[in-house]
Amino acid sequence: MTASQLFLQQLSNGLTLGSIYALIALGYTMIYGVIQLINFAHGEVFIVGAYAALCVMSMTSLQAVMPWWLLLGLAIVVAMFVSALLGWVMERLAYRPLRTAPRLNALITAIGMSFFLQNALMLIFGATDRSFPNWVPAVRWDIGGVTLTLMHIIIWVSSALMMLGLHFLVMKTQLGMAMRATSQDQKACYLLGIPVNRIISMTFMIGAVFASVGGVLFGLNYGTINFHDGYMMGLKAFTAAVLGGIGNLPGAMIGGLVLGILESMGAGYLSSQWKNVFAFVILVIILIFKPRGLLGERVAERA
């Protein structure tokens, strides 16, 4: 393996991890965009999606009547639905009553929500690692000495498609327009007859759908899930959102990919025990020079 092959391989490793970070980071950034709340329970929404898919995939009665790809598709749909429902309930019960309260109250509520969900998952599914079936065939391609697997391609393609879809949704549809309007001025939106509450609920649900897809891809790729996986992945995705410029959608995507690549390069070229240190040092350096994140300029208009 030559140096350039090794570099490309590490780049592809980083893109895989980064794509999952990006899918979760989008939720953080969208929710921050509309109500300036860091939803710390978003990482749990991600792992709830993975658990929901696991429940569907381990139903033997369904396994008997369906081919694997159909059941996997069904599992993803159920995961999206369960997570979206959770996102809606969370906003309705925990955050909406605090909409007018000082921002810190909602933030603490979000942390409490995260703990609550983590422990609920532990009580329901147990504290041990659960193995996640991977039905994606282990196909491997060797392109110029760089190994690519079908699983990696699926992760890249599905996250790219979802992000394109989100871009279309936010930029071209009426819902997207209402979301952007809500993020700019809620009072004016009320006056213009935009159903602000419904738009905020929708934002939580869309963010949750993205996180749940990330959760299923995470489970498929690593093969084990645990109730506290959501915490660490959520923290990393939050970092990615800040890195890209929180409140900025392309920023979250780029932040996710950059963080994934940084971690991968840090582990590959420096030392795996300093992997997180390396990623966070870069984050600090970027924030010193660009306090609003990589794509932060556009956020300035809303401040």
Add this chain to the structure above:
Amino acid sequence: MIKKVTVPFFVLLLMCGVGCGESVPTVKIGFVAPLTGDQAPHGEDMLNAAQLAIQHAQAEGAVLPGYQLELVALDDQRNPTQAVSAAKKLVSDKAVMAAIGHLNSSCTMPASAIYYQAGLLNITPVSSNPQISQQGFSTFYRTCATDDLQGPAAARFAINALNARSIFIIDDMTTYGRGLADAYQRELEKLGGTVLGHEGLAQGDKDFVPLLTKIKSMNPDLVYFAGMFPEGALLIKQHFELGMNSQFMGGDGLYDPVLIELATPEAAEGVIITTIGVDVHQLETARAFVKEYEETYGPIGAYSAYTYEATKIAIWAIRQAGVMDRSAVLDAMKNLKDYPGLFGLQNFDEHGDSLIRDIGIFEVRDGTFVSIKSLRFE
């Protein structure tokens, strides 16, 4: 109004207090291991064995005349901070006469100091870091072999039996993992093996592909991992998925059937691990215990036999002491000689380490661990 409600309540409380006072006094044995968290499968295997030991002791008659025997099981979540608070909870209960635990060396290390200060007998079934017994705590005993035996034995096997010449070492940066990996590396270098690198990874992490990609580019004969099974399983799986043809080898932290399930049997095939003790199925002295355990709880865990042994020895010491007194229990423990345990006649050296020093070597074949070699050190 308030008075009308509170008075019967107090009467009730009082009655309860009297009722409790009348019950038989208990002598307690503490048990601490990770009962939740990713290492809970190990902890459950240990708890089952401790409970079995208590049941057996109860069947043999009262441990102390007029006292009931009770197991107090606490959870340390493999977290040293939790381990210390569990230890403090145990020492503050005057009825606790011995503490069995913990699993992880990083937990046993600080907790053993708490037990020492309280003069409470502490027997760790499986914490294998050699430094724990070098702290000079007279309260500390251990029923398994240590990593200064396991590491070198694994290194000799890698060089002599597996013909590995270039080796990459990974550990999980814990007291156990780092200690084992260092002992392995020292012996390896002594025997003329080439260590291509030695790196750590964080417990709880999932993505080791970048590290393994780097290792793959060095093309080692063997990859050695000193750590626990949740990370070990993912390493084995990702090692396999990257199409690496190096031999994978690990320490006793990987010895759990869950490892094979999480890593998938396909990826785990051919993985070699060492254990601090031989395969209990081969021991004549442990036959009855293994049979009963497996009938009650299913396949025996890696650390079950050691926990049973540790619990039974603690109960033996309390019986010998004959009184509810921690220092009398410790004195009884000092006089232990040729205790007929599961692994043969049990004796301890001046540091509290067991003189039965066995190392087993296992290979994963068709989705199960198969014992391929047993070593005994005198």
